[in-house]
Amino acid sequence: MYPTILRHPGPTPIPKKVELAMAQSMISHRSEEFVKLYRETMERVKPIFGTKQEILLLPSGGTAALEAAVVNSVSPGEEIVVITVGAFGDYFVSICEKYGLKVHKLEKNWGEACTENELIEFLKPLSNIKAVFVTHNETSTGIINPIKQLARVVQEHSDALFIVDSVSGIGGVSARMDEWGIDILVTGSQKAMMLPPGLALLAVSEKAWKVIEANRSTAYYLNLLSYRDWAEKGMTPNTPAVSLIMGLSAVCDLIEEEGGIAKTTERHEVMKNMVRSAMKALSIDLLTSDEFASPTITAIRTPEGLDLATYLAHLKKKYQLDFAGGLGHLQGKIFRFGHMGYCFPSDILQAISLMEAGLQDFAYSFEPGAGVKAAQDVYLSSLRKRTPVF
């Protein structure tokens, strides 16, 4: 009866409007109706990516699109750089290593971002790098890398393609693919894009298309040229996830209703600041510094003296509040508070209230209400800036 409050990094809650859009009658993927749906929807996704390039749709998880970015643009034996600041950067390394690339790993401690200068220094001794891969928003640590600055470094210090995994970013964080100079930008449906899992979206720069055209990949399902060819006809090479595309159209409605992607990412900034202020007011430590804090997910250290697994299980059982635990060596040390996609300041107030209730159950020493108050202050201040209602 009590609804689960899913505050995970994804899959994330689905808006009712999107659920209903996905329950429309099935249509053929070779029909005029489909072509219209596809073309109109893809145009509307472009501002979310900050690109004029075509948006390609793979009927698959984000992992497949990341692999597609790799196998279409580089070849086994070639040298690449992977900037890894957490579990999903390491995941990218695994894909590249399995494919037989020579991977130069720019590795940061979990909880830190990669800075401009670090990348400049790292690239200096490397002369034959074909691509630089980076995670935009690292879901395991709640870090956002400074993509705009890193893109400029790559352009100024190499001929490499700059390939960005923004699976947990796009839709919730600002992305200016063309302006910043991203060559391949990838996202998934199930995070800030407010859809169920099963659809990957990516866009490719003109520079990257030239490289891809010369590549001799043996991939069939992940062959991006084939997706490009079919996109010109308003279709996909094989049967696409039709209902998810119907849902994506409704997602575009919602973002446009909010005032466009800039407003949507602004909301995510507000939610991030609400969570961070609340934790500071509760004297609960955050994993990351404010400077590189993700707008879509916050990693929170275990409140002092509590057993994390017990606390999280308690929140879920008693209050239906479902946070994600830490990954890898951060397991037991942090939990992750997802605030992306179909999530609003009211949801943040609710989750923090319930977190506080849970802390009281464990007789944790704090001033009840302090977290909620701090979050309210951020929210009210943002409203005052945003819309002069009085």
Place this chain on the structure above:
Amino acid sequence: MYPTILRHPGPTPIPKKVELAMAQSMISHRSEEFVKLYRETMERVKPIFGTKQEILLLPSGGTAALEAAVVNSVSPGEEIVVITVGAFGDYFVSICEKYGLKVHKLEKNWGEACTENELIEFLKPLSNIKAVFVTHNETSTGIINPIKQLARVVQEHSDALFIVDSVSGIGGVSARMDEWGIDILVTGSQKAMMLPPGLALLAVSEKAWKVIEANRSTAYYLNLLSYRDWAEKGMTPNTPAVSLIMGLSAVCDLIEEEGGIAKTTERHEVMKNMVRSAMKALSIDLLTSDEFASPTITAIRTPEGLDLATYLAHLKKKYQLDFAGGLGHLQGKIFRFGHMGYCFPSDILQAISLMEAGLQDFAYSFEPGAGVKAAQDVYLSSLRKRTPVF
């Protein structure tokens, strides 16, 4: 306002119960709820495949699962046989050739099946075949290959793996994977399985697992060993299509309500016979012989004297009846009447009635009602056999 009557080979109509199941609240793919859903649902899919092996789920279209079957079990340069009886057999050839396999193509005229003896003769001069690939149900021609017999031939005349594409078969046609000796059996969600596109299902024999364990594929997303490892924990290696799995559970409900997969495939047999009898009564030619006619889709030749494109456009515009045209060199010569998944004898009567109405509009010479009557006879006779209601 008027609903489209989608009589395509897929995507096919989605049952209301399945739509609603897919609109359930999102859950984490790393939660206990998910593990329970996954384990229970996969158990219930096994009888549909006729296997005791684990069912693996790829969050992707059927093409990806076909490619997974290829890249996990054979290596570039190796010799394989592809039995192709139509467009989707040729599609399989493309996947294999792009991957760098040496393909021996057993090719049949479109509209014919591959017989036991033909395969025996074809295999005779070949001594180093690693795998034999075949399309179970060829969507482009409405042919069903005699998989049981072909499987026996492969076992008796080679050590090769027998890999079957049943994308438009499983759920609507009988499959006894273990009993017949199929090594990899692949299907998709959007055909007889009554789901939207975006999920591929496959099962692997013990013999094939041994081959896969020794394979050194560089595929990451399509790495079947990784799916097997995670399946043991009741999960998938990356984010699965959670809502489609919720829908799949409802599909299992429906099939079980009908009395199990044997009853469901029996209904498809009846619908096939209804369509074929109707066309015979209308003196409209069928592409295939009765012996190898598909239970899920029927290819019908253009009624004499009609322009096919005009007739099909008319049916869609005036009666909202949507058939699929022919593929490749059969374009303009046949149309395809899909009767798979969420489709019932009543739907066949409806579609044939509307086909007849359309024929009248074109002053086609026939006895109005003759097609419907023939279909009714098949239906009534099947009901008498099935349930003694009087």
